[in-house]
Amino acid sequence: MLETGVNKVIDEGRQGEATLVESTNSDKGKKLYIESYGCQMNFSDSEVVASILTKEGYSTTRNVDEADIVLINTCSIRDNAEQRVRNRLTDFKKRKEEQPEMVVGILGCMAERLKKSLLEEEKLVDLVAGPDAYRDLPNLIEDVGSGQKAVNVLLSRDETYADISPVRMDKGGVSAFVTIMRGCDNMCSFCVVPFTRGRERSRDPETIVQECKDLFDAGYREVTLLGQNVDSYRWNMTSKGEITEPGKPTVNFAQLMEKVALVSPDLRVRFSTSHPKDMTDDVLEVMAKYENICEYIHLPVQSGNTEVLGRMNRAYSREWYLDRISAINRIVPNCAISTDVITGFCGETEEEHQDTLSLMDEVKYDFAYMFKYSERPKTLAERRFEDDVPEDVKTRRLTEIIDKQMQHSLESHQKQVGEVQKILVEGPSKRNDAEWCGRNTRNSMVVFPKGNAEKGTYLNVKITSCTAATLLGEIVE
Ligand code: SAH
Ligand code: SF4
Ligand code: F3S
DSSP states (O other): OOTTSOOOOBOOSTTOOBEEOOOOOOSSOOEEEEEEOSSHHHHHHHHHHHHHHHHTTOEEOSOGGGOSEEEEEEOOSSHHHHHHHHHHHHHHHHHHHHOTTOEEEEEHHHHHHHTTHHHHTSOOOSEEEOTTOGGGHHHHHHHHHTTOOEEEOOOOSSOOOTTOOOOOSSTTOSEEEEEOEEOOOOOOTTOOHHHHHOSOEEOOHHHHHHHHHHHHHTTOOEEEEEOTTGGGOEESBOTTSOBSSTTSOOEEHHHHHHHHHTTOTTSEEEEEOOOTTTOOHHHHHHHHHOTTBOSEEEOOOBOSOHHHHHHTTOSOOHHHHHHHHHHHHHHSTTOEEEEEEEESOTTOOHHHHHHHHHHHHHHOOSEEEEEEOOOOTTSHHHHHSOOOSOHHHHHHHHHHHHHHHHHHHHHHHHHHTTOEEEEEEEEEOSSOTTEEEEEOTTOOEEEEEOTTOOTTOEEEEEEEEEOSSEEEEEEEO
16 A cells, blocks of 8 residues: 555556545544546546545545445446456455445446446445436435435536545645546447446536645645546536526637646646547647646547548548647647557458558557457447457457557657656655656656655656666756
């Protein structure tokens, strides 16, 4: 366990982390244990849940043995993400035989997807709450106590938890996630998120900026603005497209980011995820204008072939995507670029797979998250296409893509050896307590001997060597 109160149980990349939440407050003497799987959005939601329940008098614990209530915040993005949660729920079911009064609840995307079946048919949990139902948790917990069915999976068109100040997982931390919007209206054919998270809605920019100011005052030095498609952030419109406050100007993502960048030049700003169909030059221009907006963009491509992109319903072609890459290189020349790739999507031929490899050669990503296609129930792809690429072919293609990316990541790091870079110190390195780790603006992890430096400060570090995953360096004056 880390001292910060965040315990990374699993690290399967961006969409597969599991973390525990801890804070202190113990009016009722009841203890809450939360475990989170999935994306940063879930991680951020668990902080909202901790906030709602600590207000009700619960205190959070990292020790499941002393918990009165256990909440598992879950992910449905791929089948293996769900399997992992099922195994965990089975563990808790066994534990309940010894602690029958312990309440076990499921939150997040699997709760939304499977609704009451985990409670009624599989009898794995006592409580089910979807991503828009967390304000109802105190009532749901009471329902469990009085023997009623505790299920709320209603999706909302306007819930953004804007007024809830999240209980931060790492007290005394350096870097925090700030949710700026919820849901997704895109309907990529492979993706379960629109079904589990509902319609897209943006959060009031004033509450976002205030949260970032509060974080800065509490010592945080980096915020990551989160949304499934940050480029479609738009305030002053309802999800139905009506003006909610006539006369008040609309705020788009570029303008929001500028407001956050102005909180302090010492607050680093990052964001995730950009969608290639919506990423406009004005976002890049704001990035170029402010030194504290990090030179890093995550721009998921999914496939390098236009026909596959069509079947995926991504609404852009290979050429459009490459044009967006040129725009990044032109407007923010030092910008690092990462991506997501899916291999073995329905009907993917060998030539189409080769197009993904050749696109990777053209772009030379600094980093990538790479996945085998996993068919998800109810999605457009499940209804329209056959999941016809054999498992061994998916695996082989994934290996080819990973090998290529490893080479590109290594080359990107090798080019940085010899540079002096500005690093924000995040904490002790995982391997060696005498070393710090922190990120450069391009989001690469840099490890260096501690010296007299302190966590949460900026330092100049000279890069002396590297691997594909990490840069190594030493502090310079
Ligand atoms: N909203 C973000 C990411 C959402 S999910 C975006 O549009 O980029 C994160 C990543 O998981 C996706 O980019 C995709 O690469 C992967 N993913 C989503 N559904 C998947 C599926 N059914 N099988 C395999 N990978 C999937
Ligand atoms: Fe899923 Fe596409 Fe929305 Fe991303 S943009 S969450 S991949 S539907
Ligand atoms: Fe998973 Fe839901 Fe995030 S499906 S990736 S936890 S939005």
